[in-house]
Amino acid sequence: MERSFHAVAFRDTTGKISLVTGGSRDADSGAAVYPNLTHAAAIASSQVVHIKVTMSEQASASGIAVPRYYGPRRQTAPVMASGSGVVLSQDGYIITNNHVVEDASRMQVVLTDKRNYTAKLIGRDPNTDLALIKINAQGLNPVKLGNSDQVEIGQWVLAIGYPFSLNTTVTAGIVSAKERSIGIIGHHEDEQQNSDRGASAIEAYIQTDAAINPGNSGGALVNTKGELIGINAAIASQTGGYEGYGFAIPVNLVRKIVDDLRRYGTVKRGYLGVVFPSPVTEEQALAERGISPGSINGVYITGVRPGSAAAVAGLKEGDIIQQIDGHALNSSVELSERIARHHPDDRVTLAYSRKGKSTTTAAILKGEAAATRNTATEEAGLNDIYHKLGARFAPLDGQQKQRYQIGSGMLVTAIAPGGFFEQIGIQPGAIVVNVNGIQVNDPVQLAKALTAAASGTIRIACIAPDGSRIMFNLSLGT
Structure with a gap:
């Protein structure tokens, strides 16, 4: 039976003309049904x-x-x-x-x-x-x-x-x-x-x-x-x-x-402290780990922040969070929104899978100040920054900046397996323009920009090797 959607104007008993937007019509009987x-x-x-x-x-x-x-x-x-x-x-x-x-x-x-x-x-x-x-x-x-x-x-x-x-x-x-x-x-x-x-x-x-x-x-x-x-x-x-x-x-x-x-x-927002790819980069991040995206029923965790609520609750990299407070999770976006409804010191129950075994844990969410302190303790020297980001960089010359019409940025020259940049899908030859709207011209500026985003979503504006402009998103502290 064929059904079609359309708008219909009609005159009621008082002579007033009304327009009903949307609805369906049974093509066989001609009878219209509208909300x-x-x-x-x-x-x-x-x-x-x-x-x-x-x-x-x-x-x-x-x-x-x-x-x-x-x-x-x-x-x-x-x-x-x-x-x-x-x-x-x-x-x-x-x-x-x-x-x-x-x-x-x-x-x-x-x-x-x-x-x-x-x-x-x-x-x-x-x-x-x-x-x-x-x-x-x-x-x-x-x-x-x-x-x-x-x-x-x-x-x-x-x-x-x-x-x-x-x-x-x-x-x-x-x-x-x-x-x-x-x-x-x-x-x-x-x-x-x-x-x-x-x-x-x-x-x-x-x-x-x-x-x-x-x-x-x-x-x-x-x-x-x-x-x-x-x-x-x-x-x-x-x-x-x-x-x-x-x-x-x-x-x-x-x-x-x-x-x-x-x-x-x-x-006042509670933080769990888990890291996962954004929906845009999730398939690539999983594929790079040899994981079929279709096999993941929940939110795959690529990292746990030291000292966070998630760490205290026993969550680890590679865990798959499947439920929060009994609600099944279909995406990382859904997990972020569910956590965002909570306050610091709220207790959430998480069901997760680890190496095929399902278990449940409780996490007491932390406040933003605690999440920031935990991140600040990870700051170290320049070599540690390179190691943490999993990438090597070179400065942009004037010709490159003119070609792409940008005033700042760093050229990614190498990506280390398992590093932060590999996790979110940035490739060698890409140019990092800014992080959360903050211009970056060297690794120290990049590390500071990442630290400023102590928890929540990091947005990295990049120019891909083919010249296309891409925004990479990664949650650092749901």
């Missing part, structure tokens, strides 16, 4: 607000105010910008994206009934791209939080926000994928001094084909009940406009970040 999206749209639309931002003078002058979440950066940054937010409480707490408000000198919130408030920043977390703001208002209509763990691929969703500074806009689509990592957090090549990004970036997006455009940032992704399941954050686009790939931060992670920001003004 009821009007109820969810009516509920959630009033819970999404328009955020108008005045950029700080420094950000406006430097031209770094608007991150490249939506395609190429414009030549001159605007003084004004806007995004969306979601009402979380009756007394004015609103969640949005960090990149919407991070350079703001003034924030205005406009409700759906056109009431206008000045907002203040409660706290922000660059590593999840979330921020909490507050307006002095009472009696607001807060969103109902759903459960992103229960989101299924193929289910209908609505994206709600203020694209292009228009009035409230609702678009419909389906969940295309879960636990997506796209390397957008911390990936701002010109923001060399912005060191609070990227070092512990958590990306585990819900992917949707619901239309998301500039201005939707910080808006709501809701299910057909009108429950919040994600905060819209980014799109994958070559033009800066909608091309069918939107990404939202899952609400179960949002809930933890919001609770921390309300309570502490910052995020």
